[in-house]
Amino acid sequence: MDKRALYSLSYGVFMLSTRVGDVVNGCITNTCMQVANNPTRVAIAAINANYTCELIKKSGVFALSMLDETCTFETIRHFGFQSGRDVDKFADIQLPVDKNNIPYLGWQTCAVISCRVVDSMDLGSHTLFVAEVEDGQVLSGKNPLTYADYQSRVKPKPEKKQEDKKIIGWRCKICKYYYEGSQLPEDFTCPLCGHGPEDFEPVYEA
Amino acid sequence: MDKRALYSLSYGVFMLSTRVGDVVNGCITNTCMQVANNPTRVAIAAINANYTCELIKKSGVFALSMLDETCTFETIRHFGFQSGRDVDKFADIQLPVDKNNIPYLGWQTCAVISCRVVDSMDLGSHTLFVAEVEDGQVLSGKNPLTYADYQSRVKPKPEKKQEDKKIIGWRCKICKYYYEGSQLPEDFTCPLCGHGPEDFEPVYEA
Numbered sequence: 131m132d133k134r135a136l137y138s139l140s141y142g143v144f145m146l147s148t149r150v151g152d153v154v155n156g157c158i159t160n161t162c163m164q165v166a167n168n169p170t171r172v173a174i175a176a177i178n179a180n181y182t183c184e185l186i187k188k189s190g191v192f193a194l195s196m197l198d199e200t201c202t203f204e205t206i207r208h209f210g211f212q213s214g215r216d217v218d219k220f221a222d223i224q225l226p227v228d229k230n231n232i233p234y235l236g237w238q239t240c241a242v243i244s245c246r247v248v249d250s251m252d253l254g255s256h257t258l259f260v261a262e263v264e265d266g267q268v269l270s271g272k273n274p275l276t277y278a279d280y281q282s283r284v285k286p287k288p289e290k291k292q293e294d295k296k297i298i299g300w301r302c303k304i305c306k307y308y309y310e311g312s313q314l315p316e317d318f319t320c321p322l323c324g325h326g327p328e329d330f331e332p333v334y335e336a
Numbered sequence: 337m338d339k340r341a342l343y344s345l346s347y348g349v350f351m352l353s354t355r356v357g358d359v360v361n362g363c364i365t366n367t368c369m370q371v372a373n374n375p376t377r378v379a380i381a382a383i384n385a386n387y388t389c390e391l392i393k394k395s396g397v398f399a400l401s402m403l404d405e406t407c408t409f410e411t412i413r414h415f416g417f418q419s420g421r422d423v424d425k426f427a428d429i430q431l432p433v434d435k436n437n438i439p440y441l442g443w444q445t446c447a448v449i450s451c452r453v454v455d456s457m458d459l460g461s462h463t464l465f466v467a468e469v470e471d472g473q474v475l476s477g478k479n480p481l482t483y484a485d486y487q488s489r490v491k492p493k494p495e496k497k498q499e500d501k502k503i504i505g506w507r508c509k510i511c512k513y514y515y516e517g518s519q520l521p522e523d524f525t526c527p528l529c530g531h532g533p534e535d536f537e538p539v540y541e542a
């Protein structure tokens with residue numbers, strides 16, 4: 131099987147947020163699709179190891195901010211490249227809240243939906259949530275950011291290979307997980323965030 | 337709730353096909369996303385009223401041809417704008433088959449995956465299938481066709497309004513369902529194919 135076939139699936143890029151009591155958290159995700167009409171329902175897949183997934187299982191509600199083409203890498207990094215278990219990503223920013231009192235992005239975002247989980251399926255690495263869309267708001271007329279556009283334009287380019295130095299390990303650009311060894315296995319999946327070899331960068335000897 | 341918020345979700349465009357014995361059918365769909373790693377799983381949503389959905393419930397297997405940017409409206413129309421209950425869409429064309437003997441598109445397609453259903457959820461209008469990806473093949477290096485690109489570039493533009501004539505009904509451009517009346521309700525959903533008002537065109541008095 132050529133796993134690259136899956137790279138041709140098209141996705142958006144979203145900030146997925148939730149609240150349990152006073153605890154608020156959010157992460158960056160690329161999986162959401164409408165799966166039913168009357169009532170309108172969407173499905174999202176969240177990584178089980180992620181704090182946001184853990185919180186959605188408790189709260190049963192989430193907001194999905196649909197990032198637009200003006201979204202910067204700093205926004206993605208803030209919400210996507212650190213864990214809410216280590217830092218409060220919502221501490222020093224003022225955000226609007228939806229009908230469930232969940233903060234959503236009021237900038238670099240073309241639309242937001244408020245969702246209530248009606249069913250879920252544990253798939254090992256991820257949980258698939260099916261949720262009813264309780265509210266929706268268009269924030270701007272800008273085009274949504276696609277995952278392909280994020281990969282080719284927004285994400286920083288990898289540093290040039292330092293050909294005179296030896297590779298001693300690989301670091302996940304998404305969650306900073308460190309793999310020790312000169313050769314990253316081709317089918318490697320980051321044990322923390324689930325990303326593949328294309329999201330790892332080499333670490334060279336000093 | 338502003339349902340237009342959902343228009344900012346990004347999708348690809350696919351030809352979804354299956355086989356039950358000698359019966360082969362396929363349709364055009366825009367919903368597929370990867371939802372798990374190890375094993376690799378995807379989720380698709382299929383309209384319950386559609387023949388392909390009925391057949392996948394029986395076969396438990398499907399192929400998903402990921403259409404690319406060279407895909408023409410004729411291909412979309414052939415597989416998407418008629419029902420396999422009325423015509424055999426695969427009668428006069430020669431197609432390659434996947435490991436489950438299901439035909440997939442060998443042209444205007446950048447990749448194909450072969451999937452086996454492991455779970456499903458009936459959501460009223462649609463069934464959500466979760467499937468293990470058993471095989472995958474990259475067919476070309478072309479960019480996948482996105483649903484936004486299909487809407488803005490591939491799909492024919494609506495005819496100019498005939499201002500001197502009265503509108504007597506509305507026809508669904510997807511499945512040809514006819515709605516009698518001068519005004520199509522804003523939240524109307526086609527009872528046959530599930531599409532909204534943006535996919536209806538006016539029918540004028542003779």
